[in-house]
Amino acid sequence: MSRTELAVGQEIDGFTLQERLCVGGMASIWAVSHLQHRQALVMKLPKLRGEDDPTAIVGFEVEQMILPRLRGPHVPQVFASGDFTEQPYLVMERIAGESLRARLDQLPLPVDEVVSLGARIADALHDLHRQHVIHLDLKPSNILFRDDGTAVLVDFGLAHHDRLPDLLDEEFRLPLGTAPYISPEQVLYERSEPRSDLFALGVTLYYLLTGERPFGFPGSQAGLRQRLWRDPLPPVCLRADCPPWLQEVILRCLAVDPAARFASAGELALILRNPEQLPLSALATKRSVDSRWQRLRRWFRAMGRETQPSGSAAAQLARAPIVMAAVDLTGGEDTLAEALRRSTALLMSVAGEARLACVSVLKTQRIGLDFNEDAQGRNLHVKRLAALKHWAAALSLPAERITFHVLAAPDPASALIEFATQNQVDHLILGARDSGILRRHLGSVSARVVAEAQCSVTVVRRPER
Template sequence: MPATLKAGDMVCGYNIIGLLGQGGFSQIYKAHSPDGTHVILKFPDVSMLGDQATYERFRREVAIGQKLDHPAIPHTISFIEGPDSVFLVMEYIEGPSLREYITEKAPLPIKEGLLLADQLAEAIDYLHSHGVCHRDLKPENIIVGPDNSIHILDFGSALLEGSRRVTWRWASNAFGTPDYMAPEQIQGKRGDVRTDVYALGMIVYEMLAGALPFEGDNVLAVMNQHLTGVPVSLCSFQPSIPAGIEAVIMKSIRRDPDERYRSASAFKKDLDNYADLDLSQFQSNPEAAVSGGVLTNHQIWVRTILVFVGFLALVVLIVLAAYLMHHH
């Protein structure tokens, strides 16, 4: 398979329409299937085809896709291993990404933001109830359908209960998007249900505020904010946001996982009933340390730099593997 496919190319009977997106691990195309319907084809990056961890990610994504049956989760149709290519075939959903939606429309009216948040929380709770943690929730991985329906994509980083661990620690744990990564992910931990709740809170915050609570000039600065910073109040961006809504969202993005909602359904329940909440129950020390004890600024920077060094090591390994493959 060439590094990039173009419109009109045929792959195992699928007619390529065009490139939809490209990430660190894959390329995603829109295509006509042999039966004439539109589908998504997801290919691993060509330089990583020989890597066992990449193959495992794809196999896991197939297992997760075939395990789930929910309107907010596009169906995984098949996993094809052709003579020159390996790819996933998935249901195609028409519509912009939530990133495009936020860029164009945020801050969203409260009613619209809550409707999208409800759908997201319900879908995430469905995943969790089926033993799946997504671990890379972000607006780029969410499609807003024609009827404002939410669809969650990309389970390449997801953790399936009972599955064996992918061997490349940095790829499986800390290869998320810094803006939505929970502190425990930044510290290199696997993450769990509360990690997805953190990302959910960040996404809902951004939809309603039109901005994120942490900012930085680079990846390291953003990571450090998640580990040490106090998030900017939602009401500082949008004073009209009811106190109950702000309380729910700010609880979901607390540093310590034990202080967050323990499920997406608990988050949704409080968000739905924000006007009736006892706000005294939401008081928390904003300077509370990360789970595991108080860290000094020096320790935090060391941990953050270790994540960055691990990422660079991963890139070097990928380049080296690609070089060795092409010279054998």
């Protein structure tokens, strides 16, 4: 394995080094070109000096193992890699946008921007967890954005893959991560908890909103261990215009117990886009850190504590899917709505920590003006929302497990598919009306949803009379 100094113009397996873009603690990033690749590329090269942290080499092996297996817009595409017999490297697409770190000079950011960033990052995490990977080093410098605003996660040197060997866990017995963002369970050497990434996202949101890190920057293992009993100062104490619901979201993400956080990154993304659906607790109005007595009790519980493995990212997502019920509440569909409700109740009874999104579409005209009121002067959106909640009342789900959404669109099928895609729905259940000649000719809403939705779909039919 060679360890020559890198220089502009040097070639590595046909890739020409053009410009060194950045140097990190474990690797350097270079812009590179290749005759067979027209797109902009970067090459990541690990530091190989003997005095460097050995986790850099193992971490690079981990990234080489995990990153090429990932797909989708939330990770960079990998084009080539080199092993340690010659020169280890990874060549991947160059993301056009900046990293979130570039915004840190403008902190604190506007509330709306913090919420938008949080939802997009949560989307990326949920997609990652669906591919059996936990990032475990989420921080602003590891979050990039494409030109369309899509969040892209980079640097998988500390990541954990459910279905691959965990080299870091096998070779090192120390907390791995970046001190301000590391979760309590990581302090206890647990690397298979996907909600560790939600903790890091909570730290990031707190930092973007207030300009302060909730736990500072501890420089020792003893300092990190305080995370097992210390709680952060509520964001509203540092940012007076912080909405109560956003404080609730951030403090839930920062809970010591992973079970007290959101069940999945998908659920968090859904709430960030629909904050009015979040039931508020005492966290929303909290104005100080917990009392000394409360912290002392947590300290006693933390003494000698070892974490309980949660299983895997896949296991947690299986326990906490997002279910979408598309409910047709137009006239004459009472029997079908009842059949859909029974099927939804059955599905939710066996779906563990699932969250249900109840969705109904108000069909609008493609051309011309739509009326917002019925003949009695009642707002159509409010009327449909009330009907949707009435439909769901018999399900008897707790408020934290159900949300309601009324969409206005000229094409109900497209609206349902777009909602399911945007909110990363795992399972969609909807009713199918009776067939007719015109419906068979033009195609039904249910048929289009089944054909085009990116999730599993259950179609419920009206029972035989």
